[in-house]
Amino acid sequence: MMKKMTLAACALVVAGSAFALEPDKAIQFRQAGYSFMSWNMNTIKNNVEGTYNQAQVIAAANSIAAIANSGMGALYVPGSEKDVGNVKTTVKPEFFSKPQDAAKVAQAFNREANELAKVAATGNAAAVKAQFGKVGAACKACHDDFRIKRN
């Protein structure tokens, strides 16, 4: 099993054990990261669909990329695969049982997020719009496979 794991999947496991958080705290911190990224995605959406403010787009894209690069794998500690009291999670069991697949979508998301930060720096609104779509698709790919649909 370990032999078959990618380096990234191993890193996920190692990071997860480095400074283990209580499962409920881990769930809340990872949700905070995703929530803050979604606000920044919304900011970029408003810019590419409305008046384009380069500084705002750069700041939002940098924020998404930095959060993506922050090692959120460490927030999937044992015990955080299910609700902890009032702290609910929508992660699917597959995120934990298929670490290679989880690492793959996480890496794909990080690549697209880092590319968006690069593209944002050039200030070309059309290019940002195109790359923004790729980041959104990477978000969706993970949600489809690893997030329980909310009603």
Place this chain on the structure above:
Amino acid sequence: MMKKMTLAACALVVAGSAFALEPDKAIQFRQAGYSFMSWNMNTIKNNVEGTYNQAQVIAAANSIAAIANSGMGALYVPGSEKDVGNVKTTVKPEFFSKPQDAAKVAQAFNREANELAKVAATGNAAAVKAQFGKVGAACKACHDDFRIKRN
């Protein structure tokens, strides 16, 4: 009044009106930002007090700086100065009634957070520890003035 406002305070007001969010959403997004920064602060604390992992510290410091730079002033929309239904806020009224003072502590925090990202890149654990202390003090300065104490 407007004449006396600093440029940053004006920017805060302008940003707040750009893509106005529902007050409850604005409260949740800003809390997500602060929460995610606190996780990264904790990561850096663990590193400077324990085994120092440069890559982890760089990633955490970059995340804090990027969130600090993301224009969170836009999340203090009218109506978000008080609880909205079940969405509670601990912001003090002074954050809204003294925008110059709020801008001052926000700018001070951003300066220290950006400096931490710079220092982290050098990889000197002692320097990171010192600058980490300054960021923590900047967090506290804002909490002291603008956050209601939680029990």
